[in-house]
Amino acid sequence: METHFQRIGGEDPIRGMVDRFYDLMDENPDFYGIRKLHGEDLTESRNKLFMFLSGWTGGPQLYMEKFGHPRLRQRHMPFTIGEAERDQWMTCMSRAMDDVGLDDKLREELKAAFWKTADFMRNQAN
Numbered sequence: 480m481e482t483h484f485q486r487i488g489g490e491d492p493i494r495g496m497v498d499r500f501y502d503l504m505d506e507n508p509d510f511y512g513i514r515k516l517h518g519e520d521l522t523e524s525r526n527k528l529f530m531f532l533s534g535w536t537g538g539p540q541l542y543m544e545k546f547g548h549p550r551l552r553q554r555h556m557p558f559t560i561g562e563a564e565r566d567q568w569m570t571c572m573s574r575a576m577d578d579v580g581l582d583d584k585l586r587e588e589l590k591a592a593f594w595k596t597a598d599f600m601r602n603q604a605n
């Protein structure tokens with residue numbers, strides 16, 4: 480069976496999706512709530528999310544090879560993440576998936592998977 484990594488089209492489109500995701504977050508004031516949690520320079524964030532998503536979609540485990548197990552929930556603990564932050568993150572990622580032109584079925588599957596992970600990152604009750 481084909482992995483999500485293969486269906487997206489490999490590393491280049493995943494890179495494109497991550498770049499679009501952070502460009503949207505950086506440019507649109509609607510996403511200031513999560514943009515402000517990040518440092519000024521997003522280069523490292525782009526690299527890490529790209530490496531993570533490569534493995535998360537069933538491709539090469541680039542993040543694990545370089546940094547070890549991501550322990551994502553724990554890594555997000557220093558940031559206040561409630562429903563608003565989760566929803567901003569999901570909106571950026573959904574638009575990024577639209578903009579790189581993933582087909583509808585693949586996009587819906589990924590959206591459902593992203594939502595579960597994003598919801599799991601919540602550490603505030605609101």
Ligand code: HEM
Pocket residue numbers: 513516517518523524525527528531546549551554555558560564565568593596597598600601
């Ligand atoms: C729910 C809303 C989320 C918010 C507000 C959020 C915010 C952040 C922030 C502020 C950082 C630290 C800055 C950085 O290193 O880039 C970070 C790191 C990271 N996030 Fe998120 N994030 C969210 C959800 C997610 C989801 C759903 C994923 C994966 C599908 C994810 C994957 C990562 C990765 C891989 C890192 C880098 C970890 C490291 O430092 O090695 N995040 N996130």
